[in-house]
Amino acid sequence: MSKTYRIACIPGDGIGPEVTRQARKALDVAANRFGFSLDWQDYPFGAAHYLRTGEIFPESALEEMGGCDALLLGAIGDPRVKPGELERGILLTLRFRFDQYVNLRPALSFPRVPLPVPLPEGRRLDTVVVRENTEDLYMGLGGRAEGGSLSFSVDARRAPYELKGELALWTTPPCPLAAQVAVSTRPGVERIARYACELAVRRGEDRVTLVTKANAVPHLYGFFEDETARVAAQYPGLKLEKENVDACCYHLVRRPDAFGVLLCPNLFGDIVSDLLAGLSGGMGMAAGGNIGDGLSMFEPVHGSAPDIAGTGRANPLAAILSGELLLRHLGEHEAADAVGGAVTAYLEESDPEGLPFELGGTSPVERSGDEVASRIAG
Template identity: 45%
Template sequence: MSHRFASIPGDGIGPEVVAAAKTVLDSLSDGHGFSIEWMDFPNGAEHFLKTGEILPDDTISELSTCEAILLGALGDPRVEPGILEKGVLLKLRFAFDQYVNLRPVRFFRGVDSPISTEGRENLSIYFVRENTEDFYVGLGSRFTGSKASENISLERNRYKMKFKIDVEVEGESEGSYQIGVISRGGATRVIRYAFELARKKDRKNLTCVDKANVLTEMYGLWRDVFREISREYDDVETEFGYVDAVAMNLVRSPERYSVLVTPNLFGDILTDLGAGIQGSLGLSPSGNINPEGISMFEPVHGSAPDIAGRGIANPVAAILAAQMMLDTVGEHAAAGELERAVFATLAERGVRTPDLGGKNSTDEMAQAVIEKL
C-alpha cells in the first residue's frame, strides 16, 4: 500500500523537525508493508517574501490529492504576525473543514515536569478543541471617530452568515470589536467526536469546558448541545468546568481529567498549558482533523527563529504528529510501534536535545528513535 502525504515545512525550525519526522516515517514504513509518497510545498515566510503568495487556491487543489498534511511551523520576524498564521494555517483548517483539534497531553518517563509527577506517572489527557468557530472566525474591526458601520460575512462549508455592524461612540476616539460564533451544527459534531473518543479510548469521564457564566449566549448553546448529546452516552460520565477553574486544576490536580472538549479560544490556551506541564513544547503534537476528509498534523511549538538552522530543535513533537497521522490513515500497528519507540527513547534519559537538558542534535534525536523501531 502507498500513502501520499503532503509536507509543508514552513518557517524557522519547521523544516528541520519535518525532515527528521519524514526520515523516521520512511524508516518505519519498510517494516509495515507500506510506502510513502511525499509532496513538498514551500508555503511559508520565505515563499511569501519572494513571491507575495501565501496559499493560493491551486495549492489547495494540489493538497486535496493527498491523504494528510504534515506541517512544520509558521512565523517569521520579517512578516507581520497573523499574515502567515491566517493565510496558511487557518485557511487550511477552513478549506478542509478540519473541525477537530486533537491534542494529547501525557507525562513521559524520563522527562522532568514543572509540577510533581508522583502518583501521576501514567497521566494521559485528550483535549478535543473545536477548530473552526468561536472567536477565531476572523470577524472584527478597528474604528476611529464617533461612528462606524460595516457589513461582514462568514462562509463555511456548512453555512453562510452575514452581519451588519453599526457603532456610535461617545467619549472615546478609537475602538475595536471581535465577533465569536458558535453554531449548533459546529458544536454538535465536535462534541459528538469527543464522546466517541472517550468511548473508543475507554475513558469514563468527559469534561465540557466553557465560560457560560459570563458569555451566556455562545456558551449557553455549547452547553445545551453537550447536555443533549450526553443522553446518548450513558457509559461516559460528564461534568462542566469553567475555563479558569480548569486551568487551575490542570496545574494542581491534572489527574482529575481524562477527556476535555472545549471551544476554540479556550482550547488554544489550555492545550499550551497542558504542553507546559508535560515538560516541553517540543514533546507536544497536534492534529487538525476532519474525520471524513483531509487532516493536518503539526508540532505544537512555534517556529523558534532564535534557534533555527542550528540543528538543536527537538523533533519529538513533529515525530509524534507524524505518528498521529499514521494512526488516522489506518496504519495502527506502525503508529503504535512509533509511539513506543519515542517513549522508550525518552525514558532512557540518554539522547536528548537542549530543551530537555541535553546536548544532542535534531538528527541524533531522530536517529535514537529509529534505533528503537
C-alpha cells in the first residue's frame, strides 16, 4: 500500500499563491511517479485573511498542523499590513511553536543562471548554511525606554528548557536607551552543531565551518564556539574550522565556493544566507527549510513581492526547490532527486526566452512550473 503524507499549505501573500501552486504541481507529479501520495491541508492565513477577519493565526489551526508531516509556505508580507505584524504572528509563531531549530539554506549554482562572481572553470557552488533558528538575538527579549530606566521580564520557552528572569538597566544621567538580549544555551547549541556535523558527514565532507565573532563578543559567541567544539569532537575525521563573520563574508564574495557546511548562530546565519542567495543567482533560486523534531516548514525565501503579484513574472523555482527539501525531509530521496534534476534540466534545455523573467526570459510562472513538472514525470 502506498504511503500518504499530510502536508499543510499556507500560500500566503503576493506571489506566494502563484509559486506555491507550481511547487505543489511538481510535488504531486513526483509523488505519483514514485508511489506515494500527498494529502494537502490548505490554510488561508496571511494579509487577505487578516484584513477580512482580524485573525492572524488561531490556536486551533496550530493544533491541526501539529498532526501534519510537513508544511509548505508561499510567502508572508503585504504593504497594507504593518511591517512585522504577519511575520511575527505567522512565521515566528510557527518556528517557536514547533521548535524548528534548524534554518537550512542551500546555495547552489545552476546552469544558465548568471552569477555575480564567476567561478573558476569546472567549479560549482554547493554550500549550505545551517542556521540556529531559536536563540541568539531573535528570542524577542528586550525593550526601549525614554527616561533612562528600563526593566523587563524574561519568559521564553523552547523544547529543551524554559528561560525566566528580570532585567533592569538605567543610565546616569538619564537618557533614552534600548536593549535586546541574546541568549545561547548548551541544548540549543548542541543540537544545531550536531545537525551540521551529521549533514557534513552525509555530504561526504571533512569539515564544518563555524561562523563566529568571539573576538568581539566573547561571552555569547565564545560559548557557542566551545559547545560546538565539544560536539564536533565526537565525529572522527571531521574538522571544525572557525571564520569570523566579517572575514567569512569577505571570502565568500571573492570565492563563493570556498565553503561547504557553514554553521551559524541565528543573527549571522540570517545575513550570510542572504549573501549566498545573491552569489548563487538571486532570491528566485533560494530555497529554505525550518526544521525541527516536530512539524517542519519549507519556503522560498524571496518574500511576497507584491509589485509583481498577478503579472506572471514570478520565478517559481525557489518554491519548487523548497519542495525538494520537503521531500528529502520526508525521506523520499528519489522523488527529491527527480525534482532537483528536473529544475536543472529545465534550465539547461530551455532556450533563453523560455526561462523565467528573473533569469532574462519571458516564461510566465505557470509555464515554468509546467516545464519542470513535465521533466519530473519522465
